Amino acid sequence: MKMPGLEIRGSGFGKTLAALAACVLLSGCSILGGGERTPTALYAPDPRVVADPSWPTVDWQLVVGEPSAARMIDSSRIAVRPTPDEMQVYKGAAWAKRPGDMLADTITRALEDSGHIRAVARAGTGVAADYKLVLDIRRFEADYAGKATPAATIEVNAKLLHTTDQGIVGARTFLRAEPAASPGVADVVSAFSRSLETLGHDVAGWVLVTGDAHQRRSHPATNAAAAPR
DSSP, X not given: OOOTTOOOOOOHHHHHHHHHHHHHHXXXXXXXXXXXXXXXXXXXXXXXXXXXXXXXXXXXXXXXXXXXXXXXXXXXXXXXXXETTEEEEXXXXXXXXXXHHHHHHHHHHHHHHHTOEEEEEETTSOOOOSEEEEEEEEEEEEEOTTSSSOEXXXXXXXXXXXXXXXXXXXXXXXXEEEEOSSSSHHHHHHHHHHHHHHHHHHHHHHHHHHHHXXXXXXXXXXXXXXXXX
């Protein structure tokens, strides 16, 4: 890294001292073990989804795949969009878990706690699943959208796959923008927790309804026999 008007010459110890001096002059350049650093606050939203009694109860198993996302989106840094064409991050603040993990955990726990599905687990746990939920995170940012305070915006495309033939049973894009109470980071994080809660609820319900409809189409005789007379 080189500052305008500062040239580093020589080699060995003298060059090292010059490089260190240049680094100290640069704001944002840090040396391990030296200097003051802005402490980073870690935020860990803990959304709790309340199941809808109207959700169908299903007798199949689901695996929630690892969400895909651009590196800027699925980062520990909390992204903020002050203008439509500009992306920044909040200084001194970070997520305790990546957005992809937060989203997958929220949906998995929502389905587990609902009691409406036989079994659900994250990918890699060894569960033999009938269906797989594929998630693509398109947005996970605090978006000002021309307003005085941002909205915690999460956009996700979800696909439900039947694992036997890898056919897509259903696909839908979910978007939630929850306004923050103020521009402060703590209020923005609270808005993200509410966005995750609502979006997790919507995705969980959609998975159950979509998978149940597919089962009924695929096994009409079984469902007719199980119907009350």
